[in-house]
Amino acid sequence: MSSQFTAEGSDPLLTVLAEFRFALRSFLHFSECAAQEAGLHPQQHQLLLQVAGAPRGTAVTIAYAAERLGLRHNSTVELVDRSEREGLLARTEDAADKRRAILQVTRKGKKILGQLTASHARELNELGPRLAKVLKQISVHAEAASSAEIQ
Amino acid sequence: MSSQFTAEGSDPLLTVLAEFRFALRSFLHFSECAAQEAGLHPQQHQLLLQVAGAPRGTAVTIAYAAERLGLRHNSTVELVDRSEREGLLARTEDAADKRRAILQVTRKGKKILGQLTASHARELNELGPRLAKVLKQISVHAEAASSAEIQ
DNA sequence: TCATTATATATCGTGCCACGATATAACTAT
DNA sequence: ATAGTTATATCGTGGCACGATATATAATGA
Numbered sequence: 001m002s003s004q005f006t007a008e009g010s011d012p013l014l015t016v017l018a019e020f021r022f023a024l025r026s027f028l029h030f031s032e033c034a035a036q037e038a039g040l041h042p043q044q045h046q047l048l049l050q051v052a053g054a055p056r057g058t059a060v061t062i063a064y065a066a067e068r069l070g071l072r073h074n075s076t077v078e079l080v081d082r083s084e085r086e087g088l089l090a091r092t093e094d095a096a097d098k099r100r101a102i103l104q105v106t107r108k109g110k111k112i113l114g115q116l117t118a119s120h121a122r123e124l125n126e127l128g129p130r131l132a133k134v135l136k137q138i139s140v141h142a143e144a145a146s147s148a149e150i151q
Numbered sequence: 152m153s154s155q156f157t158a159e160g161s162d163p164l165l166t167v168l169a170e171f172r173f174a175l176r177s178f179l180h181f182s183e184c185a186a187q188e189a190g191l192h193p194q195q196h197q198l199l200l201q202v203a204g205a206p207r208g209t210a211v212t213i214a215y216a217a218e219r220l221g222l223r224h225n226s227t228v229e230l231v232d233r234s235e236r237e238g239l240l241a242r243t244e245d246a247a248d249k250r251r252a253i254l255q256v257t258r259k260g261k262k263i264l265g266q267l268t269a270s271h272a273r274e275l276n277e278l279g280p281r282l283a284k285v286l287k288q289i290s291v292h293a294e295a296a297s298s299a300e301i302q
Numbered sequence: 303t304c305a306t307t308a309t310a311t312a313t314c315g316t317g318c319c320a321c322g323a324t325a326t327a328a329c330t331a332t
Numbered sequence: 333a334t335a336g337t338t339a340t341a342t343c344g345t346g347g348c349a350c351g352a353t354a355t356a357t358a359a360t361g362a
Contacts, residue, residue, distance in 0.1 A: 010204055014268060018204030018219070020275070021197060024175070025221040043348085046172060053161055053169030062311060068169070070176040075349045077312060099310040099357045117165060121293035124171070128286035135279035142272035194319085213340060226320045228341060250328050250339040 013141035020134045027127050034119050038112050043069070044083050047076075048113045051089065052105045059094070060103045088112070164292035171285045178278050185270050189263050194220070195234050198227075199264045202240065203256045210245070211254045239263070 035045035050068040054060045066076040080103065083089040088109035094100040105113065186196035201219040205211045217227040231254065234240040239260035245251035256264065 010207060011268075013272060014200065014204035014264075015206055016204075017268060017271060017275075018200050021200060022219050025219075029221050041347095049165065049169050049172060053165035053167075055166055056161060063309090068173050068176075070180050072350060073311070074313080074351085078348075081312090097310080097358075101311070113165075117162075117168060120168060121164060121289060124168075124286060124289050125293060128283075128290060131286065132279075132283050135275060135282065138272060138275050139279060142276060192319095214338090223321060224340070225322085225342080229319075232341090248329070248339085252340070 013138070013144075016134060016137045016141055020131070020138060023127065023131055023134060027123065030123055031120065034116055034123075038116055040088070040112060040116075041082075043079055044086075044088060045113070045116055047079055047083055048088060048105050048109050049117075051103045052110065052113055059100070061094070061100045062103070063100075065103060083109075164289070164295075167285060167288045167292055171282070171289060174278065174282055174285060178274065181274055182271065185267055185274075189267055191239070191263060191267075192233075194230055195237075195239060196264070196267055198230055198234055199239060199256050199260050200268075202254045203261065203264055210251070212245075212251045213254070216254060234260075 031045070032042040035042045038045075040048075046069055047065060050065055051060050054064065054068075058064065062073060062076050062080060065071075065080070066073050069076065069079075071079070080089060080091065080101075084091060087106055090104050090106055091101040092104060094102050182196070183193040186193045189196070191199075197220055198216060201216055202211050205215065205219075209215065213224060213227050213231060216222075216231070217224045220227065220230075222230070231240060231242065231252075235242060238257055241255050241257055242252040243255060245253050
């Protein structure tokens with residue numbers, strides 16, 4: 001057999017990993033669209049989320065945002081520049097350490113973020129079970145693969 | 152009170168959403184690094200995964216890959232071009248429909264993908280429980296928020 | 303104290319990648 | 333056959349993240 005399309009039987013672990021990534025991308029796509037529709041660039045949304053969602057007592061600096069977003073400092077500076085220019089965010093000089101800039105979400109930013117937060121929570125309530133299911137399958141197949149490796 | 156750093160108490164739903172996105176980005180960062188170390192661009196890894204991990208009987212065309220990767224067709228063409236040039240992937244003309252290109256991962260591509268698959272399965276076995284925990288918290292806070300909205 | 307080193311942010315130039323717009327080829331239907 | 337649709341491909345553009353570098357402030361230590 002082995003039709004033109006399926007020259008070989010795809011590894012089930014591979015298939016479930018592919019499914020996981022597809023689910024992730026679907027969610028990210030939803031998130032990007034939601035941000036755009038709310039008038040934000042996706043990265044701006046993520047910036048606002050990490051700034052507004054930082055736990056109490058955190059010094060929300062450029063460096064903090066960079067780490068949470070997985071970006072380099074300079075990329076974060078530019079993202080903050082753009083967001084500040086659009087009135088979503090404000091820099092405040094840290095009195096205790098004048099090198100640092102403390103970030104705060106403006107009222108405008110909060111308003112937009114609020115909408116996005118609601119829709120994301122809804123979406124994640126659907127995605128959650130789906131992701132959990134795939135993750136469980138991954139662990140099953142991963143164990144099968146590693147035990148097969150031993151023998 | 153209200154120190155300079157925490158002008159206001161952050162919403163718990165916001166915090167847990169931020170935590171979720173941070174967890175996602177951390178995983179994606181791990182994945183990107185793993186791909187780079189294996190000599191692939193992250194997108195190439197994703198392409199190989201979706202091609203090799205497609206369920207049996209799927210016609211793995213450019214359009215299929217584009218949909219799975221969340222990219223436009225033309226972007227996918229370019230990604231396939233680059234990957235083919237590096238010997239990771241091969242195009243085969245579909246005999247039944249000469250417009251279509253059927254994609255297959257080469258032996259070289261499979262070898263690299265195999266390594267990445269193993270390390271990703273391991274990483275996801277750690278990430279899984281962490282994500283599940285955060286997703287559960289999201290649903291709790293989301294419900295609290297929406298029921299508060301009703302009253 | 304003041305030189306040295308480290309840290310935090312900012313600036314500048316570069317390159318890649320995804321995209322929109324468009325083109326070409328092949329299949330479909332009437 | 334001819335119009336319309338689908339699948340890839342090409343080309344030019346722009347944004348965004350990055351590396352390299354600069355500047356300002358803090359911390360260290362002789």
